[in-house]
Amino acid sequence: MSLSTIWVHAEAQEGKVLTVTLELVSKARELAGNVEAFYAGDDADAIAGTLGAHGVTKLYTTGGLDGKLPGPALAAALAAQIEGGNAPDMIMFGTTYDGRDVAGRLSVKLDRPVLTNCTDIGVDGDTVTVTEPIFGGTTIVDTAFRCDPPHIGLFRPKSFEPSESGGGAAEVVPIEVPDLGATGAAKLVNRHIEERQGPKLDEADxxxxxxxxxxxxxxxxxxxxxxxxxxxxxxxxxxxxxxxxxxxxxxxxxxxxxxxxxxxxxxxxxxxxxxxxxxxxxxxxxxxxxxxxxxxxxxxxxxxxxxxxxxxxxxxxxxxxxxx
Amino acid sequence: MRAMHVVVCVKQIPDPATPGELDPTTKTLKREGKLILDESDAYGVEMALQLVDAAGGGEVTLVSMAPNSEVSGLRTALAMGAAKAILVSDDSLAGADALTTAKVLAAAIKRAEPDLVMAATESTDGYTGTVPEQIAELLGLPSVTFASHVEVRDGTLSVRRQTEAGYDEVECPLPALVSVTAGVVEPRYPSFKGIMAAKSKPVEELTVADLGLDAGQLDPRQEIVEVAPAEERKAGEIIHDEGDAHLKVVEYLEKLKVL
Structure with a gap:
């Protein structure tokens, strides 16, 4: 048996979907009949095509966050969807700066554990199990979620192979960010991009x-x-x-x-x-x-x-x- | 100028130099030996001490959760200059996951009413990296994670937050939580005077019940179902350089057709 719906945290840089997002989406397609993604950014339309080609049917987006950090904003927006009845069985994040923030905040909002450093995921009946290497990768541990869905997992980049499904562009669905109170008080003032020459570290041969x-x-x-x-x-x-x-x-x-x-x-x-x-x-x-x-x-x-x-x-x- | 009260979350961990072990029955990490201050936390302690200095007043309080009333790691951080510590030690917390740990630490932090909560980005032994953000959410605080530079100006935090491409400048009013990366500051070594003073600094020890937490809220909702050794990577050819080892490297790269 497989899951009905999996949500994947979509991340992009300058309109280009991060590889880790495509890895997670590709794996999610094997496990669930329906894969949807969620995204904080004002360019959801620009990434809907790539995500759709990898099997995403719907792309929920908060739009630009106007300087707010994604952690509290995206977590609150997702929690509101879930409380309103639009809930997946599993929510997958890449182990990235923002992924950890959103997953941490969301786990508190939903009062669900978040399993981290996962390198694999399997489904057996209603049981979702994730794999995590510990002790520097010398020991492999499988952990099963023992609570009601949605389950939350953070996955290490390069755990899965990205593959295309040939789907059309994902449908972009705006979602609202509720009032964040004090948790939304941190503001992005400026971005610094460090110039690097040659191939990217995590993509180099x-x-x-x-x-x-x-x-x-x-x-x-x-x-x-x-x-x-x-x-x-x-x-x-x-x-x-x-x-x-x-x-x-x-x-x-x-x-x-x-x-x-x-x-x-x-x-x-x-x-x-x-x-x-x-x-x-x-x-x-x-x-x-x-x-x-x-x-x-x-x-x-x-x-x-x-x-x-x-x-x-x-x-x-x-x-x-x-x-x- | 106003006084700064900073709480630093610190973890006391088994010495990373000795290999970790899982308890065969509970399948949780064995933490029964002597524990030491997680090196990652020394950065948060140092940063907190410097912010208190810069504010011209205030103090640093440590908050930790550890089995068996363990305090040796806390003493190290007290010797660096922290004023006091709160230790939550309770048998019921053995094998606690990240969310449970965050609930316990958040309840302990609340008692200290800090202007700022600091933590490392992740611990060296468990490295879930989610506890700081979970604490912030539980306390209803804004947060800036992965900080590589932290300043406070007129009651506002100014932080450099690491990103995939470089860093973001983030501003945030207090109270707030910040998680710092290793390298944000150079931690001081405790002085002899500091080590002596640390012995008499107050450590308040609390149980889950003292914190007013309901044990049912802390039950694990995940279960380790299998533990197996990873497939080992075999060591290959080892040669001693006799002045021509670089040619071996070239030969190897040629064989792989990357040259």
């Missing part, structure tokens, strides 16, 4: 990441040059993001981005659990580290026990010759 073993922030230039030569995205461990060497947007790990490239090169990264969670789904892993005992070697297909300050310059020189 090759990722070159650096860690504390580089020794000092200036040495991250080696990672950036290597990334450029390989047409890869540069990434970083949490340690050097915390140390301020590179912006947060570079971070690969439990906090930060989950990446699954064809090749992941970890240079001077010891492989803390928090980092491994974000990269061990990579198809091929190359690790360069001084410490033979570093956990990163436990997941590496090619492990180089050596000094990054010797191996990287030699590698760069060789690649410059070949790539130019």
């Amino acid at each position: 090759i990722v070159v990441a650096g860690g504390r073993g580089l020794g000092e922030s200036g040495k991250f230039e080696m990672i950036e040059e290597l990334a450029k030569l390989l047409k890869a995205a540069p990434g970083a461990s949490r340690a050097i993001v915390d140390a301020g060497w590179v912006p947060y947007a570079y971070q690969v790990g439990q906090t930060g981005k989950v990446v699954k490239p064809t090749v992941y090169i970890a240079a001077g990264i010891s492989g803390a659990t928090q980092h491994l969670v974000g990269m061990k789904g990579s198809k091929n892993i190359i690790a360069i580290n001084k410490d033979e005992e570093a956990p990163i070697f436990g997941v590496a297909d090619l492990g180089i026990v050596g000094d990054v300050h010797k191996v990287l310059p030699a590698l760069l020189e060789e690649l410059r010759k070949r790539v130019g």
